[in-house]
Every structure is written in structure tokens, then in C-alpha cells.
Amino acid sequence: MSPQSRELLQRLHAAEQQLNGIILGKAPTLRLALVCLLAQGHLLIEDVPGVGKTTLAHALATVLGLKFARVQFTSDLLPADLLGVSVYERQTEQFRFHPGPIFTQLLLADEINRATPKTQSALLEAMAEQQVTIDGQSNPLPKPFFVIATQNPQNQIGTFALPESQLDRFLLRLELGYPDARAERALLTGQSRRDLLAGLQPALTPAQLLAAQRTIEDIKLAEPVLDYIQALIAATREDQRFSCGLSPRAALGLVQACKAAAWLANRSMVIPEDVQQVFPALAGHRLLLRQSGRADPHCALQLLRVVAIP
């Protein structure tokens, strides 16, 4: 590992430590959130209100030194509210583009499934292409650009479930869940989160984050691990319970995420443990049961128990 890479890793670990101080008892989840960002993927958090989704997004933005914006998705949110509009200016006698909240480095899309499919797809297109096109004019999004979307776990009235193709654009899906008893006690007795958030310091610059993203390309991926990844992907496609298996995009994402996980674990090669760490979060929201049409996160765990490690 090069000294530069080592330094980046130290900074990221420092960032991670700060996060763990804010969100208690959720170290594996926070690690996966970092893995997702390092692998240049977008994050989907599915949980009930009040477990700290916003706090997480806010804290991530702060420790990574990213510009942060939050958009509450509702049924009357229009694409223009998100992306921005071209306004005619009388002084210059031309249209000027007013960028929307999406022009930020870390966007928290709260309750994404409350917005209409039209708005959802506007966001997801921007996520895929890293740019916003309005009136034939392309406006590149800042770099790095992450989206953390949250959605409620149940399909309630007045929500629009994300279609499979769009779910596929989120690299990982995480559940925060309730804190365990000890963490909850610490939470109740400790400082307010808001104050803690204010005390966070950026651990690295956006440029360093981009450098870290490049660094993970050098992580070694040996044949047996590739075999394992392929076997897992194949298992999702062969399993008759699922309406469809993992896409090649998901497979590529899995490789990236594994590399990021390996790097964060201070290793120069990917091992099956990394795959097992990342896979449930990666496959959980993509594998829809044929019978109910819903995703069951347990299935991904079960596949891990079933597929042999070569």
C-alpha cells in the first residue's frame, strides 16, 4: 500500500470514528455507508422515522467535507423543484439556469417513495448520468456526487414504490434499526445530537475523497473470489423464488463495493469475507420475491449460507 493511500485510509478511519461517536452502536452499518460512497454508489436507507437517517446523512457530509442539501419528497414535488429551472432575465435578455437543490455534493432525498414516479425518475436519471439536462442544456453535477435516499419500509397509501430498474441504481440498501439497549441508554443520557453534529470536523476534502475512490481500483481481486462472486450472482438468477436475478450492473457494483470494503479493512486484496459483508446490503433490495413482488432481505442472507465458497 502506498504512503498516499495509507494517509487517505487514516483520514477515512478518523471520519468513521467521528460517525460512530454520533450514531451509536451501528458500526457495521456506518462502515457499509462509507463503502457505498467509496464505490461511487448511491445509498438507500429504508427505515422508520426517528432512527437517525438525517443525522447520518448530515454527519457523513460534514466529516467528508461535502456540501449537503436535503429535499423532502412529497407527492406534489415537481422535477423542476429538484433540478432547477431556466428563468428569463430581463436585464440580460436571456434565459438563465437557476440550479435546484440537486446541485450539491451530498443530497438527502427524504422519503423518496412519496414523490411521483416522474420526480423519482428525474432524480434517478441525474444520478445515473451525473448531469442535469434542462432545455437541451447540460449542467454537470458537482464531483463527488452522492445521493442518500430514504424510504419507509411499508407500502402505505399515497406512496409510489420504486420500480426494480430504479432500485438497481442504488448500490446498497441499509437499515439503521433501533439502537440496542446500551446505545439507547448512551443516547438518552448523552449530549444532544444537534450539538454533537455542530462539533464535527471534516476529516478529508472532496478531492481526497475522489483520490480514495481511485485508490480502491488497485485492490487485488483473485480468481477464487471472482468465482465466488459469479457463483453468488448465478445463484440469484437460478433461484426460482426470485422474479429476476442480479443484473450485470449489480455484479459490477458488488466488485467495486468489495474492493472498497477490503481497502477500508486495510487489506490489499478482496477476500470472501468482504463479499459476505457487502452482499446482503447489495442484493436485499434487488431480489424481489416472485410471489409477493416484494424484497425480503432474509433471502440474500440465506443465499450466502447456501452458496459454497470456492
Added chain:
Amino acid sequence: MVKAHTLLALQHQQWLSITLAICSLPHLVQQPPWLAACLALVLLVFSSLSPDWRSRIPRWSTWLLAGVVATLVWQAHNTLVGREGGVAVLLALAIVKLLETRTRRDARALLLLMFLLTGVAFLHGQEPWQAAYALLASVAIIACAQHIENQILPLGNNLKASGRILLEGIPIAILLFVLFPRLPSPLWAVPDSQQARTGLSGEAMTPGNIANLIQDDSIAFRVSFQGPAPDSAALYWRGPVFDDFDGEQWKPAYAETAPQAAIRFTQVPQISGEGPGIQYTITLEPNQQPWLLALDMPVQIPAGTALSNRLQLINPSPITERKRYTATSLLRWQTRHDTDEQIMRSLTLPVAGNPQARALASRWASLPPAARVQAGLQWLQTQGYRYTLSPPLLQSRDRVDEFLFQSKLGFCEHYASAFAFLMRAAQVPARVVTGYQGGKANGDYWIVRQAEAHAWVEVWLAEQGWQRVDPTFVVAPSRINEGLANAVNTAELPFMLRNDNAWLRLARLRLDVLVNHWNQWVVGFDQQKQQDLLKKLGIEDFLSLSFLAWLFGGLLLTLGGFAGWLLYKHRPARLDAPSRALRQLERKLQLPREPSETVSDYLARASSQRPSLARRLQQIGALYLACRYAEQAEKLGALRRAIAALPARSRR
């Protein structure tokens, strides 16, 4: 298990149709053309029916069709059993079965019928190409059967696997073929096949029928001499003998059928001779005749055959399969104790006819018998007779006269017939003998073809008994000395007897060497041959210990060999070095790793069971990960050493 009542798809039906077509072809070409055309048409129509259509066809129509086909077969063969009828019925059955093949069970039954069809195709002949075709058909059937059972297999893999299965079957087949006891005679009498075939006739000799044979370059028989082969001019292969002449045809003294057949073997003359006996083995192509050919004159004849009183070698039944036999002959011989009846019969001529010939013969009446023969030969030699394969047609009532005094162009049969007539008219007992003359050496054996059919004369002289006289020899000595090709115009000859285009002929002769081996060792592998071969292996009879040792030893060796090879081929794939080391660790800890368990989890589990090893296991884990996933091969030694150094778990 694959369900037997699964309905077949269109693809299956097409496979079955094609395979059935392959299996039926050898039978179709043997059927009368109209029947073959009917069956082929039915096959074609059935194969194009979709499963949907098929399911709409009522069952009774299948029976109706079967009835119609049975009637057609009856029309063609006048029987529904036996060789021709049975085969035709089987063929028709298979084709009708194709129509009502709907489920996998039907398909399996049809496939078994196809195996049977392929096997019984050998009733039509056992040539090498027929055997090759049967192998090909077998591969097709196996492939089709595989497809029916498991259609997921790609065509290429399927054909390859089918070919392999066949090849694996061959060693066992050869072993059993050599060792399975053969019976000397069939289990029950089989009706004869009424196949017409060209060749010498034993019923009559009419001038012209040997000339027809000249165009036929198919093989009459093959000969291998145990000692050195005699000069080809001495190779007179003795066949039917003819005594009675009616002015047009020569006929044998006795019909081949009862009640006269038995008389043939009474009062057989005694043969004496000098010189070494020539032993030879003939492989006779089936000629559908009850007599065999032998070098003039046989003194030791094969078992089961008999020499008639006309010195003709007789077989108890017509030769319908290729026959192989060994005999010994003398080239110079005499007969004794010839009966008066026979001599008198050899002097008989029609009451009238051919006055010119009779007049000519009467001129020699004053000479002694031997001189009369010489005079006759001299006449033929000096009066401008020519040897030709295409003599003018003789149409008058006095055909001998017409030939001797007008056309003077003739073939061996003309000369033999005319000369025997002259001799009888000159009061010398004479008869016509037919057979083959000459042959062509091909490696260590000789080929005698139909085109080498010949006719000559035997005269009876008081001191020597019957003696061979060949009038053709004085007219065209080159026919006897140098073969047919030198005696006549090349264009008149069939290809294999000509002298030009040597390389092509050579190639065909080389091929014939193979065919000859095939005939001797495969087709002609009968009880006799088997016994000879087994004797060489030290097996005296089928109940001896050595036979059982050979049979079971061979079988075990073959089966074991295949089983071993198969196990080797189907062995589990070899693991890489770090994984083998890990397996070693699992054995040492007596704790198997779950297939989906990562090494870290496994070692954690192991550590919890044996906490004293925790630190070392952690080290092993790091080494393993480095070896396997960082591909640092240099750490492999350290990994192995670390595992070897672990204390083994004591067995309780």
C-alpha cells in the same frame, strides 16, 4: 426419475423420424420398389405431422393402417413370417409405430424396435459397409435416445457422447464375439432364401450363358493355397458336369432334387494320381447352388460334402451364406472303376441332326481313341477357328454344324460343346465340365471372378479313365496361359479383368485384401474357426477352466478397465494448493468447514472450541488469505509448516 408418460415435443418427433429413416434405409432398398415407395411415403408423411395433429389421430386408425401395411407385405412376399416377410413386417411395424408415438414410453419402444431393425439388417448381407452402416445407425439411435431422455444436451455433445458409448461397447462385443460358443447348426430349420444370382448354373449349359458371365467382374470365390500356388494354366476349378445333350443344351445326368439326388453318390469312381497334393482353402461367395468348386481333381474333400459319381463336389444344401472350406487336389489324375452306365451315357447323341459334324467324326473312326481326340483337336487348331466373347448368334436347328462349318467364331462353351459332340460321334465317351479357369493372385490369396467361368471337355480312355481335354486351349492358348485379358479384345472385358488402368485396379485389389480378411475372420467366423482360434489360446472346450478363465478374465479386465477410466475421468477437480492445505487443517482439527463458511468464521469457530490454539489459528488464517487471495505463493510453505506444527486432536 424421468416420467415415462411425458408428451413428446415436435423436436423429439423429428429426431425419431430421422433416426427411423436411417435405420429403415437398408431394409427399404431390399423391398420391392412399390412397397419401398409406399413405406417411405408413409414415413415422410408421419415425420411431418405435428404433435397437435398426432394427438387428433384416433387409435383405431393406427390399427387400420397396420392392417393395410400387413396386406401390402403379404402382397409383396406372400408371407408375414420368415426372413423376408418377417423383416418387412418389422419394418412396417416400426413405421406405423412412429405415427402413434406420443409419449416418452412410445418413443422408448420405438427406439428398441430401431435397434432390432438395425440388427436384422444383416440378413440382407454382411459386407463391411453394411457393418459400418449398422454402427452409424447405432450412434444415431443412441443419440436419439439421449435426446429423448435429456434434451438439454447440445447436439454436438450428444453425438460425441453417443459415439463414445458405442466405442466403449466394442471391446466387450469383440470379446464375446470371439468367446461365445457357436452352434454347428441352426436351432430350427430356416426356409431358404430364393435370391436370384448370377453365376454358373448346374441345371443346364447352353452356349451363351457363360458368355454372359464374362461381363460380370464380381468375385466368385477366393482361394488361399497352403503351399506354393500352381501355375495359373493348371487352375481348372471344377464345377457342374453335364452328360446329356439334346442338340441345343447340355444337362446333368441327374437332377439335384430327390429321388435322383441319392443315386449321384453311388458307384463313385476311384481316383488315383501322382505328385504332391495341393491343399487350399476356398471362400465361396453364396451362389445359391448345392455344389462347391474344387481344383480339378479333389481327393480330400471338406467334411459334410460328398463327391458325386461325376466327380462333382456336392454340398447338402444350397450355399446361401459365404462358405469357407478346405480341400486337397491332385493336378494329374486318373480314374478307375468307371461304370459302364456312365460310359454309355457319355456316348449318347440325339438321333438326328448336325450331319456334317457326324460325317467329320466318322472319318476318324478307324483311329485308336486317343488319336481320335488328337485329330479332333487338330481340326480345331487348323481350320481357322477364332476365340471371341461376342460370337454370332446360332439359330439353325443344327447348331454344332453351323458353328463348326460356318461361323467358326466362338467362346469356350461353343468349343466344349462342339468338341464333346465330335468325340461322341467318333465313339469316344465325352462330357462337358464347367467351372472356372485361372484366377489372379492378390497378395497371399487368389481371386477368381465370375468372368473367369470356363467350360471344357472330359473324354474317357480305357487306360486312364476320364481325362481333361480343353478345346479352347488349342484355339486360343493365351486364354489359358496368360488369362482372359490376353486372349480377347480388351474392350469386351469387364474392368477388373483388363490390363490397362493398373493403379485403379491395384487399389481395388488392395481393398479386396481387406474384404477377404473381413470375410474370413468376421463373417466366416464359425464353429470351426472358433475352435481353431481357441485352440491357439489353449482352450480345448467350452467347459474347460481355461475357457472360463479367458471369458471372465477378459470381461473383468474390460469392465474394470472402463470403470477405472470412467472414475478417473469423473474424478473431482483438483483443488489449488492453499485449499488443499486448508483441507489438511480441517482433518487435523477434525472439524469440517461448511461450504459457505468463510475461513475467518471457520477459524473463529475452531478457536472457540480450542482456545489454546487461537493465536496460531489466527496466524494460519492470515497466511491462507495471503496465499489464496493475494496470490503470494511464497507464503505457501509457511502455511503448510504452520498447519503441520499444530498438535493433532487426540481421538477419544
Added chain:
Amino acid sequence: MWANLKAALLAYWQRFLSRQHPAQAGRLIIRHQRLYILPSVYGVGYGLVALTMLVGALNYQLSLGFFFCFLLLGIAHAILLRSYANLLGMAISAGEAQAVFAGEDALFPILLHNDKTQPRLGITLQLGQGEPVQCELLAGQSHQQLLLPLATHQRGWLSLPRFTIASSAPLGLFRCWTYAEVASQVLVYPQPEENPPPLPVGGQQGDGQQLVAAGQDDFAGLRSFQRGDALHDIAWKQSARSNELLIRQYQSPQSEQLWLSLSALTQLPLEGRLSRLCAWAMQAHAAGRSYGLELGSQQIPPGHGHAHLHQCLRALAEYAG
């Protein structure tokens, strides 16, 4: 008497199978000692064809007829070996079956592992006289999962019984089979009651206060405005008082805690009560409500989500009275 004999024989057969094919945890590898092979009906037919050929060859003295007959035997031998090798050395393991409700078919995921480079063909798994499931092609050095269905009748843990692994590949002339018993269990939830009464109104909370389960969202508080918030949610009055825009926040009743209690249901037999609780738990889950479960001495605190539902249903399945 006949019935007695039959029963004795069956018992002996079961004992033999248990001795020969003991239950195994983890991977079971098919060894030759436990692999049986016999010709199928089709195979017997094939033998008859060979015999016919032999009689014909003897009778017509057909040398090639003999050869063809023996070739048929040789082919059968080659197929026998292939059929045997098709199953030999295959490894089987059972995955974790997903919990089902009583009355549904439990699907045991059976993994077939092929360690050799050659593919294996047409492998069938069958549980007793149940519906067989087939794997047409198991490629070399791969594995495949089959779901073996087993009917369930009772709640609780259900073990995978012994099942048959058979194959008649490649030609169907032989049936090669073995028995396997791999350790695997499935949790069977109680059968949810059909058309259960509606969810109990409210439930006991710690202080006994009754909450009304309202159909609409309830006002819960205010928070600061963010882009994307609906205009009609802005609390204008309050905003005017403070110096920032405030948004009315609503909370749906999912946060109100619902207690499902076994002891509250008295008029039903035990299984009926469990069925009803099962149905209610699923209803509450579907409605996105938070609910707790009380089973005698066992209490599951209120919660929501898949994991919570599984936990509750599991407790219902395992409840031992």
C-alpha cells in the same frame, strides 16, 4: 398374517435404510457403498431385444448378428457405468428452508454440488411418494439448488425426512438411486385464521392509557421548512411568530403500540388462538403498525419490520402451552 409380514418387512427396510443412510449434517457425498442401480423396464426391453438378436443370429448363423447382439450388451455396459458415475461422488447439502404457514408446502432448498469437471444429467429428488423435482443439467464444477416440497400440517419445527436421489441418465436403461437424509429444519408458523376479526382496538400500554387507532394522520409537531415541502403543510401562524418557516409534522398511528395477547383470547382452543394471533400479527405488519406479542410468560416488546414479524411468528410456532 400377510399384513403382519408386510409390516415387519417394512420395518426391517426402514431400519436398514437408517443404518445405511444415517442423517448427516453439512455435506453428504454419495459413495459407491450406498449407490444402487437396477435396469428399468426400458432396460429389460433392451435386454429382450439383445436376446432376440442372439436367437436370430444363432438361427441364421449370422456372424454379424452375433456381433451386433454383443455390441448391444457392450453399449448397455457403457451406459451402466455412465449412469453410475452420473451420481457417484455428487455432494448434497440442505440450505435453510424459509418458514411457512401450516398447510403450505415447505420448500427445502437442496443443493447439489458437482465437484468433477464432467456435467451430471437428469437428477431427480423425491420425498416419499411426493412430487419429484428434477435438475436437468448440473454443469461441471458447479452446484444447483432444487426446492423439495413437503406438505406441512402442524406448527413447530419440521425436519426434512429421508428422500430419494435418482437418475436414469443418460439413456433411461438403468435407474441409479440412493437415499439421503441431510439435517435441515423448517419452521412452520401456525395457520393464520381466515377472516379474523379486526385488530383489537388499542391495547394495554404500561400506564393503561387507551389510544385511539385513528384512520388519518395525527398532528405531531413542527419542524423547520425544507425545500420540497408542501405549501399547505406550512404552519403560517406559528411561522409568523418565529423567524423561520415551520412545517406541520404528522405522525401516523404506526408508532402507537398494539399488544397482541394470548391470554386476552379465552373462548378459543389453543391452536385457534395462535392462528388468530398469527393472522393479527400479519395484519398489523401489513398496516405498518407497531405491535407487541404476549404469550403467557413470554413477551416480545412492540416493534415493526420483517425481523420483528419473524420473531413474533416464530414465538407463535414454538409456543408450547
